[in-house]
Amino acid sequence: MGKLTATSPIYDRELVDVGKVGYCSRQKRVRFALSYILAIVDKTMTQNVYDRSDFFEGYSKLSRSTEGLDGAAEWPSMRALLPNLHDLNIVDLGCGFGWFCRWAVEQGVASALGIDVSENMLARARNATSNPRIDYVQQDLERLDLPLASFDLAYSSLALHYVANLAGLLFTLRRSLRPGGYLVMSIEHPIYMAPTRADWLFDERGRRTWPVDSYLVEGPRTTDWLVQGVIKQHRTIGTTLNHLIRCGFVVAHVEEWGPTDEQIATHPDWEEARDRPMFLLIAAQR
Numbered sequence: 367m368g369k370l371t372a373t374s375p376i377y378d379r380e381l382v383d384v385g386k387v388g389y390c391s392r393q394k395r396v397r398f399a400l401s402y403i404l405a406i407v408d409k410t411m412t413q414n415v416y417d418r419s420d421f422f423e424g425y426s427k428l429s430r431s432t433e434g435l436d437g438a439a440e441w442p443s444m445r446a447l448l449p450n451l452h453d454l455n456i457v458d459l460g461c462g463f464g465w466f467c468r469w470a471v472e473q474g475v476a477s478a479l480g481i482d483v484s485e486n487m488l489a490r491a492r493n494a495t496s497n498p499r500i501d502y503v504q505q506d507l508e509r510l511d512l513p514l515a516s517f518d519l520a521y522s523s524l525a526l527h528y529v530a531n532l533a534g535l536l537f538t539l540r541r542s543l544r545p546g547g548y549l550v551m552s553i554e555h556p557i558y559m560a561p562t563r564a565d566w567l568f569d570e571r572g573r574r575t576w577p578v579d580s581y582l583v584e585g586p587r588t589t590d591w592l593v594q595g596v597i598k599q600h601r602t603i604g605t606t607l608n609h610l611i612r613c614g615f616v617v618a619h620v621e622e623w624g625p626t627d628e629q630i631a632t633h634p635d636w637e638e639a640r641d642r643p644m645f646l647l648i649a650a651q652r
């Protein structure tokens with residue numbers, strides 16, 4: 367089990383709850399302690415679905431996997447949030463196949479560290495990379511360990527919505543950034559993530575609506591994407607922004623990504639994002 371982060375409000379609350387147990391039998395106390403430990407383990411267990419062969423096979427066929435950054439609809443908007451990368455030390459959280467690290471080196475970064483929990487993803491990233499300025503390391507973002515004040519940019523594309531302990535991660539991240547350092551991140555949009563049954567509904571006229579329910583009920587969402595039972599962590603926009611603010615980040619830009627007319631002309635299916643945003647992009651600074 368990884369160390370608990372003192373800053374995580376979730377764990378603060380649980381520690382207070384433990385205090386409410388009061389006097390009870392030894393057996394009860396042991397049982398309570400066990401269930402308490404299991405609850406924490408459960409909260410911090412990482413599914414690592416990208417290491418499932420059936421999931422990985424499906425993921426490898428997506429356009430963002432075969433075409434890289436240009437195959438990702440939101441990439442032009444993410445790129446627009448980046449500072450000048452020349453000579454920066456950067457870290458990519460949930461680096462996947464390492465497309466961003468390789469692109470960043472082409473832009474002149476001094477070093478790029480790609481972090482991912484999946485051996486499958488890291489093996490593919492290493493195979494595709496020959497530049498010695500890039501390093502890939504296997505780490506779980508739930509219990510990330512990074513050197514202090516060492517990076518100028520932390521980048522993360524579509525990985526942080528898998529992380530339950532976002533507050534702890536942001537705390538670690540902020541300390542690993544140099545003063546003035548940047549955080550540029552994207553997650554699945556909470557409107558996309560929130561529903562308990564995340565799929566379009568069609569009325570008799572064929573008009574589609576997205577069934578947002580349970581928006582304020584934060585926590586795990588189990589969805590069927592590529593395989594059954596993929597677990598993501600739903601948080602409201604407010605919660606994500608407040609985590610950033612409480613960790614001491616200055617939020618500079620928040621974008622609920624939607625396609626441009628030009629993008630829709632070449633990818634008509636992306637238009638559905640105008641009815642139901644799929645990505646949330648955030649830029650912040652230490």
Ligand SMILES: C[S@@+](CC[C@H](N)C(=O)[O-])C[C@H]1O[C@@H](n2cnc3c(N)ncnc32)[C@H](O)[C@@H]1O
Nearest residue numbers: 416460461462482483484487506507523525528
């Ligand atoms: C949708 S992919 C995005 C990959 C890449 N950033 C991109 O945009 O192409 C999500 C990545 O996050 C990684 N990931 C998910 N949970 C993680 C965790 N707890 N720790 C480290 N990596 C994680 C996955 O293994 C996967 O490579």
